[in-house]
Amino acid sequence: xxxxxxxxxxxxxxxxxxxxxxxxxxxxxxxxxxxxxxxxxxxxxxxxxxxxxxxxxxxxxxxxxxxxxxxxxxxxxxxxxxxxxxxxxxxxxxxxxxxxxxxxxxxxxxxxxxxxxxxxxxxxxxxxxxxxxxxxxxxxxxxxxxxxxxxxxxxxxxxxxxxxxxxxxxxxxxxxxxxxxxxxxxxxxxxxxxxxxxxxxxxxxxxxxxxxxxxxxxxxxxxxxxxxxxxxxxxxxxxxxxxxxxxxxxxxxxxxxxxxxxxxxxxxxxxxxxxxxxxxxxxxxxxxxxxxxxxxxxxxxxxxxxxxxxxxxxxxxxxxxxxxxxxxxxxxxxxxxxxxxxxxxxxxxxxxxxxxxxxxxxxxxxxxxxxxxxxxxxxxxxxxxxxxxxxxxxxxxxxxxxxxxxxxxxxxxxxxxxxxxxxxxxxxxxxxxxxxxxxxxxxxxxxxxxxxxxxxxxxxxxxxxxxxxxxxxxxxxxxxxxxxxxxxxxxxxxxxxxxxxxxxxxxxxx
Amino acid sequence: xxxxxxxxxxxxxxxxxxxxxxxxxxxxxxxxxxxxxxxxxxxxxxxxxxxxxxxxxxxxxxxxxxxxxxxxxxxxxxxxxxxxxxxxxxxxxxxxxxxxxxxxxxxxxxxxxxxxxxxxxxxxxxxxxxxxxxxxxxxxxxxxxxxxxxxxxxxxxxxxxxxxxxxxxxxxxxxxxxxxxxxxxxxxxxxxxxxxxxxxxxxxxxxxxxxxxxxxxxxxxxxxxxxxxxxxxxxxxxxxxxxxxxxxxxxxxxxxxxxxxxxxxxxxxxxxxxxxxxxxxxxxxxxxxxxxxxxxxxxxxxxxxxxxxxxxxxxxxxxxxxxxxxxxxxxxxxxxxxxxxxxxxxxxx
Numbered sequence: 001x002x003x004x005x006x007x008x009x010x011x012x013x014x015x016x017x018x019x020x021x022x023x024x025x026x027x028x029x030x031x032x033x034x035x036x037x038x039x040x041x042x043x044x045x046x047x048x049x050x051x052x053x054x055x056x057x058x059x060x061x062x063x064x065x066x067x068x069x070x071x072x073x074x075x076x077x078x079x080x081x082x083x084x085x086x087x088x089x090x091x092x093x094x095x096x097x098x099x100x101x102x103x104x105x106x107x108x109x110x111x112x113x114x115x116x117x118x119x120x121x122x123x124x125x126x127x128x129x130x131x132x133x134x135x136x137x138x139x140x141x142x143x144x145x146x147x148x149x150x151x152x153x154x155x156x157x158x159x160x161x162x163x164x165x166x167x168x169x170x171x172x173x174x175x176x177x178x179x180x181x182x183x184x185x186x187x188x189x190x191x192x193x194x195x196x197x198x199x200x201x202x203x204x205x206x207x208x209x210x211x212x213x214x215x216x217x218x219x220x221x222x223x224x225x226x227x228x229x230x231x232x233x234x235x236x237x238x239x240x241x242x243x244x245x246x247x248x249x250x251x252x253x254x255x256x257x258x259x260x261x262x263x264x265x266x267x268x269x270x271x272x273x274x275x276x277x278x279x280x281x282x283x284x285x286x287x288x289x290x291x292x293x294x295x296x297x298x299x300x301x302x303x304x305x306x307x308x309x310x311x312x313x314x315x316x317x318x319x320x321x322x323x324x325x326x327x328x329x330x331x332x333x334x335x336x337x338x339x340x341x342x343x344x345x346x347x348x349x350x351x352x353x354x355x356x357x358x359x360x361x362x363x364x365x366x367x368x369x370x371x372x373x374x375x376x377x378x379x380x381x382x383x384x385x386x387x388x389x390x391x392x393x394x395x396x397x398x399x400x401x402x403x404x405x406x407x408x409x410x411x412x413x414x415x416x417x418x419x420x421x422x423x424x425x426x427x428x429x430x431x432x433x434x435x436x437x438x439x440x441x442x443x444x445x446x447x448x449x450x451x452x453x454x455x456x457x458x459x460x461x462x463x464x465x466x467x468x469x470x471x472x473x474x475x476x477x478x479x480x481x482x483x484x485x486x487x488x489x490x491x492x493x494x495x496x497x498x499x500x501x502x503x504x505x506x507x508x509x510x
Numbered sequence: 511x512x513x514x515x516x517x518x519x520x521x522x523x524x525x526x527x528x529x530x531x532x533x534x535x536x537x538x539x540x541x542x543x544x545x546x547x548x549x550x551x552x553x554x555x556x557x558x559x560x561x562x563x564x565x566x567x568x569x570x571x572x573x574x575x576x577x578x579x580x581x582x583x584x585x586x587x588x589x590x591x592x593x594x595x596x597x598x599x600x601x602x603x604x605x606x607x608x609x610x611x612x613x614x615x616x617x618x619x620x621x622x623x624x625x626x627x628x629x630x631x632x633x634x635x636x637x638x639x640x641x642x643x644x645x646x647x648x649x650x651x652x653x654x655x656x657x658x659x660x661x662x663x664x665x666x667x668x669x670x671x672x673x674x675x676x677x678x679x680x681x682x683x684x685x686x687x688x689x690x691x692x693x694x695x696x697x698x699x700x701x702x703x704x705x706x707x708x709x710x711x712x713x714x715x716x717x718x719x720x721x722x723x724x725x726x727x728x729x730x731x732x733x734x735x736x737x738x739x740x741x742x743x744x745x746x747x748x749x750x751x752x753x754x755x756x757x758x759x760x761x762x763x764x765x766x767x768x769x770x771x772x773x774x775x776x777x778x779x780x781x782x783x784x785x786x787x788x789x790x791x792x793x794x795x796x797x798x799x800x801x802x803x804x805x806x807x808x809x810x811x812x813x814x815x816x817x818x819x820x821x822x823x824x825x826x827x828x829x830x831x832x833x834x835x836x837x838x839x840x841x842x843x844x845x846x847x848x849x850x851x852x853x854x855x856x857x858x859x
Contacts, residue, residue, distance in 0.1 A: 404596035407560050408646075410583040411590040412653050413610050422609075426600045 015327045016342055023346040023384055026360035027235070033228035033363050040229075048230070052210040052237065055132055055203065056196045062136030063192045066278065067143025068185055072177075073271045074144070075151040077263040085275055086148075090141045092282040094489035096445050097138035098201030099481050102465060103286035104134055105205050106474045113289060113474075131208040137282040139195050143188035150184030151177075156259040169261070177259075190245045197238055198353035200448040205469055211237075212355045212448070219452065224363055231356040238351050286485070290478040297475035303459075306480065310460040313375055314443035317382035318390075318436040324383060325390035325435065332391070333398040343391060350388040357385050358452030365453070378453040382443040389442065390435040397431025398424075434494060441491030445484050461487075511536040511689045512557070512657055517566035519552050519713075526552045527563070528713040539683055539690045541704025541721075543697055545736070549713040550693045554659050557691065558590050559583035571656045589655030593662040595642040597634035597649075604630045607649045620648035623682060639667045640675055647679055651686050658683060658690040664699065672696075676703050697737050701725065709733050727762065727848060734781050734848065741821045742779040745849065752780050752849050755817035756796060756839045761849040778849040784824035788842040789813065791831060795838040797821065799831050813839055 073079065074086045092100075107113045109124035125133060154177065162172040200212040211234035218227035263271070328346060331339040361381050365372035371380075401424065409419040447462040454463060461480040468477040512534040519527035526549040534540050542550045555561035557568055559575070560583055567576045570588060575581040597606050603626060608617040621627050624644040634642060643663055650658055663679065664672045680703045683690050694700050700707050701721035708718040709732075717724060717733050728734035731742065745754035752761045761780060789799070789811060797813040800820070804827065811823045811831065821839055831837065841847070 402594060402596060404592045404594055405598060407558075407583070408590065408592060408596035408649075409598075409609070410560070411558050411586075411588060411655075411659075412649070413584045413587070415584055416582075423598055427598075 016331050016339075019324055019328060020342050020345050023348065023387065025364070026352060026357055026384065027348075029360040029363055030228045030231050030235070030356070033225055033360070034232055037225040037229075045230075045233075048209055048211055048214050049233065051128065051208060052197065052234070054128055055135065055208065055210055056193050056237075058128065058132035059135040059139060059196045060189045060192050062132060063140040063143045064185060064189055066136065066274075067140040067188060068147050068181075070140075070271070070275065071144045071147035071151060073263070073267075075148050076259040077261055077267070077271075079263065079268065079271065085271070086144075088275055088279045088283075089144050090492070091279070092138050093141045093492045095138060095283060095286060095485055096447075096488050097135060097195075097199055098205060098447055098462075098465070099286050099484060100138050100282060101131075101134050101202040101205040102469055102477060102481070103289050104130070105469070106477075107285060107289060113292065117292075126206050127208055131203050131206045134206065135196050135199065135202055137278065139192040140278075142191040142195070143185065146188035146191070147181055147184045150181040152258055154180050154259060156257040159259050187245065190241055193241045194238065194245070194351065197234065197241065198351075198355075200353065200355045201466070212353060215355050215359060216448070219359055219362070224359065227359045228363070231353075231359050234353060234356060238353065242348075242351050286481065290481050293475040293478040297478075299479055301473075301476040302479040306459050306461055306464050307483065309454075309458050310444050310462070313378045313382065313460075314440045316375070316379045317386065317443045318440040320379060321383045321387050321390040321439050322394070322432050322436045325387055325394050326432075328387075329391045329394035329398055332395055333401075343395075346387055346391065350385065352385065353448070354385060354446055355448035355452070357381055358449045361449075362452050373453070373455045375455060375458075378450065378455070381449045381453045382439070382446065385446070385449060386439045386442050389438045390432075393431050393435030393438065394428060397428035401427050438491065438494050441487050441494070444487045445491070511538070511571055512691075513569045514553075514557070515567045515569075517553065517556060517568065518564050519549065519556055519561065520564045521552075526713055527556070530566070530713075530715055532708065532715065532718070534689055534691070536689055537684075537687050539680065539692060539703060539705045540718075541700035541707045542691055542693045542710060543695065543700035543704075543707055543736075544710035546695055548710045550695075550710045551661055553710070554590075554661055554691060554693050557657070558588050558659050559586050560590075586657075587655050588657040588659055589650035589653055591643075591646050591650050591658070591660040591663050593665055595634075595639075595646045595666075597642055597645055599634055601634075602630070603632050603634070603637070603645050606634065606645055607652050609649060609653070611652050616652040616654065617648075620652045620682075623685065624648045624678070640671045643667065643675065644678070647682060651682065651688070655688060658686075658688045660690065660692040662693055662695065664694070664696075672699070673702075679703070701737070709736060726845075728781070731779070731781075731850060738783060739822055739824075740781050740783045741819070742850075743782060743815075743819055743821070744817075745778050745780045747776045747778040747849060752778055752847070754780055755815045755819060756821075756841060759841055760846040762846045776851065778851055781848040781850070782821065782841065783843075784810065784822040786841055786843040786847070787821060787823040787825075788840050789823055789825060789831060789837040790840065791835060792838045793836045795836040797837050797839045799833050799835045799837055802831060802833055813837060815839065 070089055074082050074089065079085060104125040108122050109115075109126075110121045112121065112124075115121040124130065158180070159172045159176050162176040163169075167175060198212070200216065203210040204213045204216060211230055215227045215230045215234070218224070218230060328343055332343040358381065361377060361384075362372075365377055371377045405423055405427075406419050409423045410416070414422065445462060447466060450460050450462050451466060454460065459467065461484050464480045465477050465484070468474060468480075512532070514530060514532040517527055517530040517532075518525070528549075530549075530553055532540075542554065544550050552561060556563045556566075557570075559581060562580065563577065565577065567574055569575075570586055573581065573586070575586070598609070601609070604617060604621070607621060607626075608614065611617055621630065624647060626641070626644055626648060629637065629641060629645070634645070637645065643666075647663070660679075664676060667675065676699055692700075692703055694703075701724070704721060706718055707721050707724045709716050709724065711732055717729050719727075724733060725737045728737065734740055743754040743756070745752035747753075747761065751758045759780070761778070789797075797815045799811055799813050801812045803810045805824075807827060808824045809827050809830065811825065813821050813823060815821055823839065
């Protein structure tokens with residue numbers, strides 16, 4: 001690509017450097033905070049590590065076991081209403097996993113809603129297996145989508161030539177298809193791992209001691225230093241996953257026909273049954289519960305101000321993040337090595353679990369009393385965490401924009417500002433809007449960060465749900481829960497449309 | 511109108527333009543031609559102000575720009591036509607052409623001059639390549655630049671379209687009376703559109719001349735080869751002409767002040783274009799036909815002279831000489847041939 005240098009490169013770096021520093025500040029803060037006390041790694045710590053790794057491993061296994069076959073079924077088998085089946089399988093992404101956890105918490109076990117309704121108490125969904133089950137239900141669509149993407153890239157000709165060389169259908173599955181979609185499975189699995197590691201509310205609600213839950217417990221007990229130490233350990237795990245993710249390669253296939261097989265009736269029946277069961281247990285259960293509660297207790301307990309408290313900070317965060325992301329994306333689209341690294345560093349924020357980011361910023365807040373527990377602090381937290389969604393989106397927009405367009409505007413006599421206003425801005429507006437929308441929706445449903453950073457007494461949809469869980473007035477969760485599902489649903493649509501699901505990290509240097 | 515003094519451009523450690531000097535008169539079209547990577551596009555961008563040179567002065571209509579006094583592109587009044595057209599995708603044809611034009615008459619004028627009236631409201635993505643390039647040209651001309659810079663304007667278009675469009679563009683530039691530099695890697699295009707042609711090689715300008723001079727009197731083997739096929743035969747130059755394996759011929763020198771005199775003989779290489787040659791089927795002759803290729807209007811032959819040298823010839827398609835046939839190769843052109851002085855240790859490029 002041709003590069004046009006209007007300005008010396010360092011002029012680009014000046015506005016970015018503070019953003020990069022700010023994005024990295026949580027990690028510096030955590031290190032400073034953790035080292036205030038001697039770092040211990042005791043038996044409890046071992047147990048937390050074991051729990052976290054165990055939960056992640058089980059969830060990944062479960063998600064792949066459910067996701068990969070169903071992705072194959074919906075992509076490569078001739079099914080009636082394959083689109084509907086696929087939509088049903090992706091829909092769980094629209095339910096934040098903590099809502100699922102909350103529903104299982106309220107429904108199962110002695111005294112749960114199921115016992116109230118049917119008189120029989122199903123076993124409690126708690127602990128390692130219960131948590132892994134719930135996590136799996138809400139993360140397996142990541143695997144469905146990424147495997148589906150690789151299957152769509154797979155040329156049917158490959159499979160057919162396998163058959164002409166003497167392979168059985170099952171033989172082509174293991175010798176031809178599986179090797180081609182391994183990358184897709186891996187990238188889906190890594191997303192699931194990342195999600196599981198960062199999730200706070202699911203293990204917390206289901207009473208399973210992972211890093212995120214332990215950090216919150218320490219935070220509540222004023223053990224900020226301990227919380228920071230645990231946070232660093234969790235970050236290390238995240239970093240391992242991110243490293244794998246940046247190495248995961250998806251094979252570029254030549255475009256061709258997609259594979260289409262006729263399924264056996266028994267296979268069709270299995271797909272039908274499993275999809276229905278998964279949908280009932282992931283999506284049906286919370287919906288049924290929420291509607292039962294609304295019917296029983298009405299909607300009086302819901303204060304509209306809660307919605308406002310969710311919308312305003314999320315909206316501010318979306319706006320600020322796009323503004324901040326603009327120079328970053330601009331610099332990265334020049335394609336230099338330095339700029340790419342800067343973008344990578346800021347995108348690390350998305351890998352930092354909400355609870356970890358929250359811990360770091362609470363500590364910052366303690367030293368900046370004018371910031372502590374203000375909406376500004378909450379917005380800052382959202383911006384740091386979700387900035388990469390905006391830079392990614394903007395960068396895509398800028399990359400599509402040919403360099404020669406600015407050059408053309410300049411040589412027609414437009415100043416740099418006029419060029420930006422009349423050429424660049426209108427052209428990247430759609431990308432900026434979709435980035436902003438994505439951040440808005442993500443911030444709306446973010447729980448731990450909101451819990452830690454919100455101004456005292458300000459209830460949002462997510463903190464309301466948390467409060468209900470802690471107080472046990474389940475009925476009050478119905479409206480916030482449904483609103484959150486609605487929010488997530490829109491976010492999911494945007495997410496899938498931009499296919500960002502499959503590309504979390506920014507592209508490597510070209 | 512435009513003068514460039516010792517222009518130097520570096521990309522990191524790569525020195526892409528070296529001590530370039532160029533002077534262009536008002537209203538002149540200069541074709542800047544050279545192989546890919548010779549630095550011609552970089553030179554053009556530096557003139558436009560889209561790239562900062564490492565050294566040198568560019569003076570456009572009296573306005574000087576140097577490194578210490580860098581004039582940004584929008585203040586240079588140098589319009590640029592890009593290889594990829596660079597039409598603003600969110601604006602229609604009329605809005606593109608009138609991007610920063612205050613008088614709408616200019617927009618109308620160039621839309622009609624370039625046959626774009628019917629496409630006023632069209633969005634760029636609905637246009638064909640040739641239409642896009644005409645819009646790009648109309649846009650530049652409607653802004654009334656002092657200098658028009660064209661960066662390989664035809665290289666993204668179909669071959670069939672190129673010849674027609676290059677004449678249209680040349681015509682429009684002449685009509686506007688604007689001074690222009692037209693960068694291309696296509697020597698035929700350069701000869702067809704340039705009042706003068708500047709040939710660049712490895713960052714340097716090696717010859718600036720009319721198209722005729724560049725073809726007929728190249729000042730180096732590089733320029734000679736760049737503008738067309740040809741063979742070089744060794745010869746001994748004297749007052750009467752150059753004696754080569756196929757006979758004695760009058761010649762001119764273009765690379766140096768060598769003047770043959772009665773008492774000096776000198777070794778030279780003589781440029782022979784394929785159409786300078788005739789092949790006569792004859793034994794013993796002086797050469798053997800190696801290959802024959804049918805080209806439609808002509809046939810192309812490669813023959814090996816008895817001296818060991820090979821020679822290209824392009825004859826009418828009517829007669830076919832089979833490979834292995836013995837022939838006599840003779841020079842049929844009446845004009846003097848170009849001879850290059852063969853210095854000792856000179857690389858024969």
